Amino acid sequence: MHPTHQHETVRAAVLTVSDTRTLDTDKGGQKVQYFLSEAQFEIAAYTILKDDVDMLRHQLTAWCADDAINTIILTGGTGFTKRDVTYDAVQSILEKEMTGFGELFRMLSYDDIGARAMFSRAIAGSVGETAIYALPGSTNAVALGMEKLIIPTVQHFLGELKRT
Numbered sequence: 001m002h003p004t005h006q007h008e009t010v011r012a013a014v015l016t017v018s019d020t021r022t023l024d025t026d027k028g029g030q031k032v033q034y035f036l037s038e039a040q041f042e043i044a045a046y047t048i049l050k051d052d053v054d055m056l057r058h059q060l061t062a063w064c065a066d067d068a069i070n071t072i073i074l075t076g077g078t079g080f081t082k083r084d085v086t087y088d089a090v091q092s093i094l095e096k097e098m099t100g101f102g103e104l105f106r107m108l109s110y111d112d113i114g115a116r117a118m119f120s121r122a123i124a125g126s127v128g129e130t131a132i133y134a135l136p137g138s139t140n141a142v143a144l145g146m147e148k149l150i151i152p153t154v155q156h157f158l159g160e161l162k163r164t
Contacts, residue, residue, distance in 0.1 A: 010158065011070050011071065051083040060132065076137030084121070096126050
C-alpha cells in the first residue's frame, strides 16, 4: 500500500504578490491563511511583496532554506500582464515541477469561468523538501486551489519529498 503521509506537519509561509494589496486589503492571502488554519496547519510566515522577480526569488530562496517552513503558498501575479511575474520567479527556482497541479487547476477553473481558465499560470513543485504552490489572486481561485488541490494533498507531497 502506498503511504499517504497524513502525519506530516505542515508549516506554511504565505506570500501575496501584488503592487496594490496591503495587510488589510489582501483577501487572497487571508483566504489562504483561513484554509490553512481550518486544516490545523501552522502558518509560519506571511508577507506581501511587489511584482518583482528578483525580490520574489530572494524571498522564496530564503524560505526554502528555513527549517521552520516546509510549504510555501503564493497568491497573485500568475496572469499575463507585464507585471505578472510570479510564475517566472517560481519556475526559475523549482528543482521539480508538479505539472499536474497547473493542469488540474485550469481544468477545475474551466468549470467555473470557462475558457478564461487557460490564462492562469498556476504552478507547483519543490525545492529540496519544500513544497511550493502559486495560485491566482482572486479569492475564488484561492478557494478552489486550497480546497480541491492543496489541503487534501500537501501532507502527502511533504512525505514524498522526504522519501529516498
